[in-house]
Amino acid sequence: MSSTSQQKSSSSIWKCPEVVSEARLxxxxxxxxxxxxxxxxxxxxxxxxxxxxxxxxxxxxxxxxxxxxxxxxxxxxxxxxxxxxxxxxxxxxxxDKIIKRARERHLIKTYMDDNSIAFEKILEDCQLALKHVQDIRARETDKDKQTMYDKQISAVENSLQNINTLSDVETKRKKLFTDCHDILSSYLDVNYSHSTNPLDNEVFLxxxxxxxxxxxxxxxxxxxxxxxxxxxxxxxxxxxxxxx
CATH class of the missing domain: 3.40.50.620 (HUPs)
Structure with missing residues (x-):
């Protein structure tokens, strides 16, 4: 090895890495x-x-x-x-929210499955349900909830106004159940939950x-x-x- 190579090797500087302390939270x-x-x-x-x-x-x-x-x-x-x-x-x-939601769904399903309920009765209940949600809207002070209720009320009002343009009763029935589902389930819960038999816990679970x-x-x-x-x-x- 030449003297020049030895000089370069001996003059090279190596620095030992510093120990960095571990991260602490x-x-x-x-x-x-x-x-x-x-x-x-x-x-x-x-x-x-x-x-x-x-x-x-x-x-x-x-x-x-x-x-x-x-x-x-x-x-x-x-x-x-x-x-x-x-x-x-x-x-x-x-x-409370789980209990209320489960009860509403049970009541609306029972109502919708009852084919003995006349269309006129369904229409009347939807109109009463609309009045119920309009009363809630009148007392509401939160702007976002007011907007939500306004959209809901407008959609139901439009459905009720145009229901007689449909041809047969079964089609009208399905249309009302679709458009009025949420307000009708809430109305049924307020007015009929106390008169029904206690629900099995499995309904809520x-x-x-x-x-x-x-x-x-x-x-x-x-x-x-x-x-x-x-x-x-x-x-x-x-x-x-x-x-x-």
Whole structure:
């Protein structure tokens, strides 16, 4: 090896990589009004409880926004900070909204399946249902809900005004059931739910299970990680009563 090569080799500078401290999570502490180091109670394990959906209807953009946000935080804590995250989510499957929606659907289905109800009676009930929702609209102060009721009322009024242009009774019947379904189910619930026999719990559970399944499918399509533990309110009613 030539002396020139030896000089170049000996004059080369090598710098040892600096040891970079591991990433540490800091969270804003509302008590101290500043960011504090996050220290898990049990080693590297983080137990995370999150409220899930109240399953009485189809998921909407609000659900997507919330659970995508939770999923991002979940992945950052697990994949970047390296915590052993145990993610638990609760589904609210007992709720006033669930009970009301299930009862409405049961009543409207029973009503629609009863072929003994004359068309004139159906038309009268739809008109009464329209009056019912108009009264609700008159008391409503929220602008968005006012707009919703206005659209609903307008569609039903148009249907009732043009119902006699249809040829046969069966076609008219189906048209009313389609156009007046929502307001009629609400009207039946207000006026007849107290006079019917108590509904089997399966009526309410079936509705909750249906929309819970829809929710999980929607979250899967959004590539949101499922919870490690899934709980439901109905599974812990005795414990909730004891706690209260």
């Amino acid at each position: 800091r969270l804003y502490n509302s008590f101290t009004k500043k960011k504090e180091l996050f220290v898990p109670i049990n080693g590297n394990e983080v137990r995370w409880y999150s409220c899930g959906p109240t399953v009485y209807d189809t998921s909407h953009m609000g659900h997507a926004r919330s659970y995508i946000s939770f999923d991002i935080l979940h992945r950052v804590m697990a994949d970047y900070f390296g915590y052993d995250v145990l993610y638990c989510m609760n589904v609210t499957d007992v709720d 079936a509705l909750a299970r249906h929309y819970e399944s829809e929710y999980h499918n929607d979250m899967s399509r959004l590539n949101i990680l499922p919870p490690h533990v899934l709980t439901r309110v109905i599974e812990y009613v005795p414990e909730i009563i004891t706690f209260l």
